[in-house]
Amino acid sequence: MKEYSYSQAIDFFKNMPHFIPPKGGGAKKDYFSLDAELMLLEKLDKPQNKLKYVHIAGTNGKGSTTSYLASILNEASVVTGAFTSPFLYRYNEMFKVNGIDISDEEFAKVFSEVKPVYDELAEDGFFVSEYEFLTVMAFMYFLKKGCEIVLLEVSMGGRMDTTNVIPAPLVSIITPISYDHMTILGNTLTEIATEKAGIIKTGTVVVSATQEPEVQKVLRDTCKSVNAPLDFVEPAQIISRDIHGQRFGVSEGLQYETTMLGTYQIDNATVAISAARKLTEKGYHITEESIRKGIANTKWFGRFTLLSDNPPVIIDGGHNRQGAKVLRESLETYFPGKKVTFVLGILADKEVDVIIDTLAPIMKKCYTMAVPNPRTMDPQALAGMIKERGIEAEPLDSKSTIEDIKNQSDVVCLAGSLYLISLFDKA
Incomplete structure (x- = not known):
């Protein structure tokens, strides 16, 4: 197997189309087909089927909600992978285990394992896109690192997103849905919500932020069709806030503090808390103290x-x-x-x-x-x-x-x- 350097891997991705349908077999009118990615995963022995997930979709708040939940799981000593996008400085930011970015050496090693199989498919006319390749790398990396849970953030939409090749996740999170990427996802909230609800599968439980009525209907209908329990998280009560932090309470009378600013961050934190409790119901040992410390210690640069x-x-x-x-x-x-x-x-x-x-x-x-x-x-x-x-x-x-x-x-x-x-x- 050829060993690629980190710089060679990065150069490869920089020369790939970004958010453009791949050439050849697999391209579909409605954005990406997942066929080429699934073929790549098949040849790599389906690493995506060997991990447990929390899948996060929505228009806004995905990154912050993922960050809150990752911090909670870190406090609970759960080995946690997180695949997020876009990156701000380096590709490495997209792959985190317990809050630490993948190293250049590990990035190059995983890339070197996937690249020969990518080349085989390309020779047959199946061109895996940039984000499909990166998503496959994420599965490979998190499996190697022994992750007990992987937080998988949708890049765009949901139904045809590169992350939507996984079996039913433990929990599916839907953050607030609004208008964005309309040329791809649709021009109405119903159309956009339908695309994002495409991550919901039989066997998962769904936690959603407060949504517009049209979005609520789509989520309720989708969950009913696949027999997935759905919880809309009740808004938190604001206790105090200033430019250095916020304190809030949830319906159970519990209180939390966060240094994350922005009125919307309380909603993101509340959704993460609800998701953590769903994971507790599924056997993960996440104490109230872990939740409290996780919320307090969360950092997410660039969000207010x-x-x-x-x-x-x-x-x-x-x-x-x-x-x-x-x-x-x-x-x-x-x-x-x-x-x-x-x-x-x-x-x-x-x-x-x-x-x-x-x-x-x-x-x-x-x-x-x-x-x-x-x-x-x-x-x-x-x-x-x-x-x-x-x-x-x-x-x-x-x-x-x-x-x-x-x-x-x-x-x-x-x-x-x-x-x-x-x-x-x-x-």
């Missing part, structure tokens, strides 16, 4: 994260209409009555008008910038759209640094895309 004080600088990866809505709600909650200076970068295929209109009422001024992604919207064009709303806007250039903006602002918010987060140091 406070970068600095005086003035407050917030960074948030919200990138669709629901993300913009909860971002505005959070800013209005933490900084009542204050106008916000935004640094905004958005992908051109998002609902740019909706995002701008949602944030406009609290905008003092907006600086625009390119997102480090080929799909980025031109900063000049974005600034023009904001000016049309009567708000001062200009592209961020070398004449205006973040420090300059801070000196002229009461509150600064960097937002519009998860990919934007990679431009700013976690420190």
Whole structure:
């Protein structure tokens, strides 16, 4: 077997199509067919069937909910793998075991095991896509590491997502569903929810965040059709919050603290708590103390994260209409009555008008910038759209640094895309 280096593996992925249907056999009109991926897994002795899962789908909150649940399981000493996307800095971030990224050496080793089989299929005209290849690597890696549970985050949709090749998971989580990726998933909440509900299988139990009525109906109908129990998590009671943390209570009278900011993070934490309890019912030893410590110790950079004080600088990866809505709600909650200076970068295929209109009422001024992604919207064009709303806007250039903006602002918010987060140091 040829041993590939880490740099060779990364170069391979960088040259693969991203979110584009594969060539040759396996491509389907409605996005990806999973045929090629399933063929690859078959040749590798079906590693996906040898693991236990929590499957997480939804529009917003998947990453935070996964992070909360991973932290809880870590406190409970459960060997936990987590496969998440997108990565912000390196591919390694997508593969975590007990919160630690896969090493370069391990990445190269697993890649080297999958690549020859990928080549065999390619010779026969079956081209596995980038995310299919990465998902297969995840199964192989987590199996090698002896993971007791794998948290599997859906990349896009659900029904035809590359992660939806697994047997029935222990728990299926549905985070809030809203409008996003409409060219692929559909133009109505019912269509989008139907795609995301495609992860629900006979044998799983489903935990869902609060949803819109149309989404609730889809989830209820889907769960009924496959005989899967469904629980909608009741909203938590907010006890206290400030710019450094939040305290909340759940229906059982228990209280928890989190340093994660943003009004929506309480809902994500509550869903993770409910999922942890479902796992306890299935035999995993997860104490109340593990849940409490797990929630308190969760970190997730880029989700309404406070970068600095005086003035407050917030960074948030919200990138669709629901993300913009909860971002505005959070800013209005933490900084009542204050106008916000935004640094905004958005992908051109998002609902740019909706995002701008949602944030406009609290905008003092907006600086625009390119997102480090080929799909980025031109900063000049974005600034023009904001000016049309009567708000001062200009592209961020070398004449205006973040420090300059801070000196002229009461509150600064960097937002519009998860990919934007990679431009700013976690420190």
